[in-house]
Amino acid sequence: MTTADSDLDRRQAAFQRWAPYFLLGLGTLLAAATAGRLIPLSNERQAQALGLVGTALVTQLWWTWSGRVHRGPNAISVTYYILRWAIGFALTILNGFFAFYVVAGYYDADELIPGRKRQRLALFACTLPIAGAQTGGFPLHGMTWVVFGGLVVANNVLLTVVKHFAEQQEARSQARADTITELEQAHKENAALQAQLLVQAREAGISDERRRLAAEIHDTIAQGLTGIIAQLQVVANTSDPKVISERVGQASELARHSLGEARRSVQNLAPAGLSDDGLPEALRKTVRQWSERTGVSAEFTLTGTAQHLHGEFAATLLRITQEALANVAKHAAATRVGVTLSFMDDEVTVDIRDDGKGFDPLAVPARSGTGGFGLDGMRARAERIAGSLTVEAEPGFGTAISAHVPLVLHA
Ligand SMILES: Nc1ncnc2c1ncn2[C@@H]1O[C@H](COP(=O)(O)OP(=O)(O)OP(=O)(O)O)[C@@H](O)[C@H]1O
Ligand SMILES: [Mg+2]
Incomplete structure (x- = not known):
């Protein structure tokens, strides 16, 4: 009243x-x-x-x-x-x-x-x-x-x-x-709803940022350390001075590279591979270096007309390829790997195929303290920019990972 x-x-x-x-x-x-x-x-x-x-x-x-x-x-x-x-x-x-x-x-x-x-x-x-x-x-x-x-x-x-x-x-x-x-x-209810939306938006922002940081840590430090451990394991099992010096050299190169990538991700910069080159060149180098490091034969193919992609989109595809290759080295025991970058009318895809052990994508062990973040991280990265990730794998028949993202050009 x-x-x-x-x-x-x-x-x-x-x-x-x-x-x-x-x-x-x-x-x-x-x-x-x-x-x-x-x-x-x-x-x-x-x-x-x-x-x-x-x-x-x-x-x-x-x-x-x-x-x-x-x-x-x-x-x-x-x-x-x-x-x-x-x-x-x-x-x-x-x-x-x-x-x-x-x-x-x-x-x-x-x-x-x-x-x-x-x-x-x-x-x-x-x-x-x-x-x-x-x-x-x-x-x-x-x-x-x-x-x-x-x-x-x-x-x-x-x-x-x-x-x-x-x-x-x-x-x-x-x-x-x-x-x-x-x-x-209605005004009171509206105010309550707005407050709730604000909280939700903040929480969504926090969880989004947490996923992003987790992916960055995984793809820079964790991936690098895994590679270093692999090199050091070879060193531990050989007495050949040539192999030792080669592997130690690669381990320190990996450590330097990972440290650089971690620093860049803290500053929210694009991966080092993209600072000088476009995506095709960066992928070609990544595949070649990976092949040299692991001794597995790997081939890079470009289809369609290469375009200058938006930084975020190029970085996403590079990171996904790096993790897919890290997984091949870690799990697949493959002899051949093929990486294909395809530019289409309205999307860009990267396929990473190996002829290794393969696995059952539906039976991937739950994420644990020692790993299991890679596939989720790749998918999260693709979905963040309205893309998607598909995994085709079967035990004994190799693995194919493909990432699809919209074709968004550099502004
Ligand atoms: N190319 C591959 N060949 C065989 N198995 C694979 C391949 N890629 C992934 N996997 C299987 O899928 C599982 C999940 O991969 P994911 O990258 O998510 O985790 P991880 O590599 O075990 O750990 P992390 O990447 O967090 O260090 C792996 O443990 C492995 O069993
Ligand atoms: Mg992995």
Whole structure:
């Protein structure tokens, strides 16, 4: 409820409390002023009127006191209403001006009488003394009964029309208040939703960044260390000084390279292979170096017309190829590897095929502390730029990994 509403309610309550006093006073004043002149009044009837005004006053004072305690509609408020109506009616019979006092019943029937039908009946009861006064006063006789009947109907029609408009107005105000409440509610819900979305977006951002960092660490440091361990294992198992110096040289070259890549990824730079060359050249070098290091024969093929790819897209394809080759060295025991880069109308693909052991892609062991991040990382990298990764492998029949990304050119 607004301040304006409560202000209006307070004024209405004050009006209902003091209106009967005012109307009784007005009726009494007019009756006293006209007594004996407009209406011949016997001393006895004057005394009766005085007694009734006194009773009305006492009734009003009682109600003013008790009405605050017993808020209607209840038995006490109905008693008060009937009592006031009866006194008003009796006074109106003595002098028509007292009908003013009965008018009070028009204002507070809704508050004091329970139920719409009973309220209607109460209003009808009030129209009786009022129509009587309008007819010229009680007692009625002959034709005045007909006039009285007509006035009762006229008063009730008037009341019905006024009440109808008041109710319509009330319904409109209520609808407005409901709309405001709904809007306030919607606003609150919206604010809560926005806060939730913000949290979700932040969490999504955090998890996205975590995946990106994990992939970077895997593809730079972890991959490098795996290669270094492989070289050192060869060194540990040979006494040939030529092989030892060659492998140690490769191990330190790998360490240097991985360190450089890790530094570049911390600075969010493209892989070193791409800093001087385009993707085809970078892949050609990667394949050649990998083949030299592992002793496995590997061939690079380019199909389609090479284009200058957007840095992020080129980096993704290079990283995926590096991990696929690292997996061949680590798991496949292959004799031949083929890497194909294909530029098509709207996408670029890289295929890495080996003739090694193969594996069952559906039975890949769950990620553990010692590995299992490579394939997931490749897929995550491809999906980050709206691409995809497919793995075709079968135990005994080699492995084929292909990465597809949209063709997005360097700006
Ligand atoms: N070319 C391949 N030939 C044979 N098996 C492979 C090949 N590539 C992947 N796999 C199998 O798939 C598994 C998952 O590869 P993935 O790269 O996800 O993990 P990982 O290489 O074992 O560990 P990480 O890459 O995290 O160091 C490997 O353990 C291996 O069994
Ligand atoms: Mg791997």
